[in-house]
Amino acid sequence: MSHPAAAALSAGFDDPVFDAQASFRAAMWALARPGRVERLDARLAPPAPLLPEAAALALALCDYETPIWLDAPLAAAPAVGAFLRFHTGAPIVEEPGAARFALIADPRGLNDFTAFPQGSPDYPDASVTLILQVESFGKSDLVLEGPGIKGTAGFGAAPLPVDFVARMAANRALFPRGVDLLLAGAGGVAGLPRSVFVKEG
Amino acid sequence: MYVAAKGGEKAIRNAHALLGKRRRGDAGLPSITLDQIAQQLTLAVDRVMAEGSLYDVELASLAVKQARGDLIEAIFLIRAFRTTLPRFGNSRPLDTGDMLVRRRVSATYKDLPGGQLLGPTFDYTHRLLDTALGGEGGEYPVETGSDAPLAMPRVTDLLGQEGLIEAAPQDDGSEPFDITRAPVSFPVDRATRLQTLARGDEGYLLALGYSTQRGYARSHPFVGEIRFGDVEVVLDVPELGFEVSLGTVQVTECQMVNQFKGSAEVPPQFTRGYGLVFGQCERKAMSMALVERALRWQELGEEPGSPAQDEEFVLSHCDNVQATGFVEHLKLPHYVDFQAELDLVRRMRAESPAQMKEAAE
């Protein structure tokens, strides 16, 4: 191996079967009930700046079939790529257009959604899932509406791209094409699937 | 007063116990061994390996025994086991040109390098019941020669030297689609077509292949070659930096040579239909080759319209494990849906002459 970091590789799930199941279930309910923060008890210590919650989602969902794209802060830390490759077997890709999952440590610098696969009219499922690392949830400055939400729901997370509402509106307008977002951090995960309408609160 | 029928659990247990008993048959007779099945019901075992898509003689023999000789059931057992196996890697493509041949016939040349080798075949046997086999006896020593396998060139390679047959598709090095790991979408590529046919039901492909001979997508086929024998399976191990032989498998390969009138771009030449199956499954390999060729109508600019040319139809229905499951699922209770239909029929009858009130909407 060319990475000296591999020698000090952080451990994966304690229990690969049940930890993966629990992480998936959190992500599943998060997307099924947009904006509601699901508890994600990620007992992982991945290399910085990868957060344990984002790492848990990656380990639960990624494998050799799912190319992963890393944003600049994550790509700048070779130990992150080594950790993900070792524990998931997923190829790390340079091109966001080739990704099935994208890990974003700095949502403020997030590429335009159009850089990622958004599915086709025939196969809208062939689209990326973006995993955005956030520092906190709360402060409901957004209002969500759509499948999974009874009426409307307040939502907030930080940090997010400054033009987040406009991006989500453009994403919704593409429906059934579009990208799906999982926001991970602070002991939880929230989902914003492409079906959700996001407005300023 | 009415008590609803209960006890599904007990009924299932009892049914399984009875099945076990019937499978065993007369307990006074010795239980058939897997070796006996593997050695004496070889072609049944081969079919189970081929359509079960798992090369393991011992497990296929076990499946034949457990399934009481129901080969589709045995294929199902093997498939359900196979799907749980982890993947260690993909072998290099088999080179059937390097096959150690146990049987090889060509219908296109009287003689050819390597010769015709009849091998173990039912061809030319008189289909007369051999009552000697009914007893304990039946020693059949091989009188002449040996059945040691031989290496010999492929007939289509000989034809190819003259450019009379289309070139075999080149391996472009890309990873082939894997129908067991990804859902198929239409239209399919060659790898998907061949994989699907290779595990397809022998009887189904036989009927479709037969239909092409009777004029439904006639392709003027000749058996360029059928060969059956042993091929080495080789795995590249990147960590080791060299290849490792995993052993040999027996396969039957059929290359059909079919007429082709040519087109604006391509001069008249022969085309290929290809069949490859685990074990000695000649009927299946031939049928597969006929159907494979028929499915290529679009690529060769032929007229469509026959059942064997209909890719979505042919490939969606050739898996006998899927087919038997869905046909047999009609045995499951459907009384909820039936009740809904019953209600509708009664209502529609009631609406014409007024009668039948009890279950009306």
Place this chain on the structure above:
Amino acid sequence: MSAQATSSMPRSSMPDITYNFAYLDEQTKRMIRRAILKAIAVPGYQVPFAAREMPMPYGWGTGGVQVTAAVLGPKDVLKVIDQGADDTTNAVAIRGFFEKTARVATTTATADATVIQTRHRIPETALNENQILVYQVPIPEPLRFLEPRETETRQLHALAEYGLMHVKLYEDIARHGHIATTYAYPVEVAGRYVMDPSPIPKFDNPKMDDCPALQLFGAGREKRIYAIPPHTRVHSLDFEDHPFKVQHFAKPCALCAATGVYLDEVILDDKGGRMFVCSDTDYCNTRQAQGHVGELGVPAEDAA
């Protein structure tokens, strides 16, 4: 679970065969889980997935079983019903499969279950927001009987071109005076995809609308997964002059006297005697235990 070779084998002995939690290997579960996430993100759209062979026949619930196996965790409580009943043979067999391979707790009580796998019914007891309802689906494509080709129907969904379906339903009205589809009655999900609700009686369709539980659909043989998130609009297709209506039954359940529930017809003798009883056995048993008695029922305290 392990399979041992028969001891009579003279040759090598067969190795033990062991299976993962809930039978499926982890890679397969991940693949199914990814499909479930996309299915939830695009309600009503059929996500292709690489369904595996299962140790039960295609058509007998392999899609539902794979979805259940992918979502199931050690703390789940599983209920399995077929035709509304917990004790039908296939429900018993599937429940036994998960008891054996996942050692999860099982129940027949709808309210106690966290995951309910069903074939052809939605329980009468209202579902709650912590529950997952997993449907077994034989033919996921609602347009299949109008257009057998996947290549065509995929286009129709892409274009949201559902005229064919409306024409079919309207032809029924022209011929019979009403829509002649009584089960697997097509629905429109979240205003976009027309979806097959699996062969539930249309009686159950309204339960899908704005349901607090997550509804997942698995079609193994056809290799499709689709979903309805909680609180999603599910509209049964109809026409202004022919609004959607469900079946109703003239009599209450003969055992528990419930009304407004789906009933099975039971033939009692060969002289035309028949009765109607709840198809949902848990619902019926619970009501009987609460003291409700139908005209052919037995008061709870008298039953041995």
